[in-house]
Amino acid sequence: MNSLPLNQILNGNCIKILNTLPENSVDVVFADPPYNLQLQNDLYRPNMSKVDAVNNKWDKFSSFIEYDEFTREWLRASKRVLKETGTIWVIGSYHNIYRVGAIMQDLGFWILNDVIWLKTNPMPNFRGVRFTNAHETMIWAQKQQGTRYTFNHKAMKALNDDLQMRSDWVIPLATGKERLKSNGTKAHPTQKPEGLLYRVLLSSTNPGDVVLDPFFGSGTTGAVAKKLGRNFIGIERDKKYVKVAQKRIDAVTQSPAEALELHEKRNQVRVPFGALLESGLLKPGQTLYSSKKDFQAKILSNGHIQCGATTGSIHTVAKSLMKNAPVNGWDFWCYKKGSKKHSIDTLREMIRERTEK
Numbered sequence: 001m002n003s004l005p006l007n008q009i010l011n012g013n014c015i016k017i018l019n020t021l022p023e024n025s026v027d028v029v030f031a032d033p034p035y036n037l038q039l040q041n042d043l044y045r046p047n048m049s050k051v052d053a054v055n056n057k058w059d060k061f062s063s064f065i066e067y068d069e070f071t072r073e074w075l076r077a078s079k080r081v082l083k084e085t086g087t088i089w090v091i092g093s094y095h096n097i098y099r100v101g102a103i104m105q106d107l108g109f110w111i112l113n114d115v116i117w118l119k120t121n122p123m124p125n126f127r128g129v130r131f132t133n134a135h136e137t138m139i140w141a142q143k144q145q146g147t148r149y150t151f152n153h154k155a156m157k158a159l160n161d162d163l164q165m166r167s168d169w170v171i172p173l174a175t176g177k178e179r180l181k182s183n184g185t186k187a188h189p190t191q192k193p194e195g196l197l198y199r200v201l202l203s204s205t206n207p208g209d210v211v212l213d214p215f216f217g218s219g220t221t222g223a224v225a226k227k228l229g230r231n232f233i234g235i236e237r238d239k240k241y242v243k244v245a246q247k248r249i250d251a252v253t254q255s256p257a258e259a260l261e262l263h264e265k266r267n268q269v270r271v272p273f274g275a276l277l278e279s280g281l282l283k284p285g286q287t288l289y290s291s292k293k294d295f296q297a298k299i300l301s302n303g304h305i306q307c308g309a310t311t312g313s314i315h316t317v318a319k320s321l322m323k324n325a326p327v328n329g330w331d332f333w334c335y336k337k338g339s340k341k342h343s344i345d346t347l348r349e350m351i352r353e354r355t356e357k
Contacts, residue, residue: 004210009222009234009242014214017235018077026081026233027150027209029088030200030221032192033074035096036067064099071096071103074214079107081212082143087112087150087204091138091192101139110145113167114138117196120172140204149204155262156203165203171195180218180244190217197224205230207260219245226252229260271348273314273329274303281347288314288333289341295321297333305333314344 004025010017061067078088088109090100105111115138122134142149156165174193197220205211207229213221216234218241225232226249236242276282277299284301297307297317304311310320314329322332330348334341 004231005233006210006231007222007226007233009216009219009236009245011236011239011242013237014235015073015077018074018081018214021081021212021233023080024083025210026212027083027086028201028205028211029078029082029086030197030211030213031074031078031088031090032190032213032215032217033071033090033092033096033100034061034067034215035093035190036061036064067096068099068103071100072107075100075103075107075109078212078214079109079143084144085142085148085150087140087142089138089140089200089204091117091136093133093136097137097139104139104141109141109143111139111141112149113140115140116168118168118170120170121175122173138200150206150209152203152206152262156199159199159202165199169196169199171199174220180248182240182244192220194220194224197221198228201225201228201230207257216245217241219248222249223252226254229254229257269352271351272303273344275351276344276347277301277303279351281350282335282344286335288335288344290318290321291332291334291341291343293321 004022061070082088088104090097090104092100101111101114117136117138119134119136122132125132153164157163159165171193172195174191178194180191201211201221201224205228208231210231210233211221211225212233212235214235216222216236219234222232222234222245234245236245277284282299284299286299288297288299288305289295295307297305299305300311303313305314305317307317307321310317312320314333315327316329318327318329318332319325330345331343333344335344335347336342
């Protein structure tokens with residue numbers, strides 16, 4: 001397979017299919033592997049109705065050794081297709097996530113975060129012998145420590161009412177209309193809520209990126225990817241789930257392009273202040289003005305500025321004037337055009353536009 005099968009669901013064994021895909025070709029992997037729940041008996045509610053638990057063959061392994069070997073193989077195959085700048089998300093419960101995390105570290109993945117999904121509506125512990133299991137854990141890791149990766153910090157902050165997004169995500173299980181049904185029963189026993197994948201993809205991918213899900217199931221990853229203008233590749237071995245997922249994704253409408261382009265500053269081309277002098281947008285000896293308070297500084301030929309006895313970068317001088325309070329020089333300083341002040345950041349954006357063209 002020479003090219004990527006974008007926006008397709010591939011039916012078959014995930015390890016075999018992953019090994020046919022091009023190396024270093026995928027931006028993000030989201031994996032919801034079998035949890036190896038080790039259920040021994042049927043589970044009943046107090047009214048003696050049977051709980052629709054996960055007891056499928058795909059979740060059963062003969063031993064921890066067998067499960068570990070399976071985990072090692074699919075993780076190794078996933079790492080091969082990830083770009084050097086790529087990241088991987090793996091979700092699991094206490095039954096498997098610690099084993100998965102150790103194997104990820106053994107294979108050279110560098111863990112960035114573990115994110116706790118707190119369920120607002122968890123299934124009770126009907127026997128009353130343990131705490132109600134109200135969360136699952138996601139491990140977010142990069143392929144290689146130290147490489148650049150995508151994290152849309154400002155998008156996550158905006159999604160959280162302009163507060164920095166924490167690593168505990170309170171999201172309900174997929175229920176009601178969101179829960180896919182087949183002949184009146186759950187179409188898939190472990191369907192994840194779209195809200196969970198929305199945060200995962202918005203935080204770690206950009207429009208046009210390729211997201212691969214090796215355990216595609218009911219297609220939540222593909223549905224959210226399409227909605228957010230990302231490409232997906234799904235791998236699923238059960239033809240019944242392939243059919244369910246394809247029908248679901250076909251019904252999704254992609255959001256308009258103008259609603260998807262979020263310009264994260266950390267992903268933009270870096271422009272030093274000195275570039276404004278080199279391009280002639282500002283000149284040595286010109287005066288800069290603080291945006292709010294009455295401070296003035298002279299621009300020096302080397303890109304530093306001078307305000308009284310203080311000389312340094314636009315950030316250093318601004319910080320000194322504000323008694324070491326956190327401040328960004330691009331927001332702090334302005335130049336004058338006529339009698340009006342204009343932020344120097346507008347000049348930086350002009351250079352960025354020229355560079356991108």
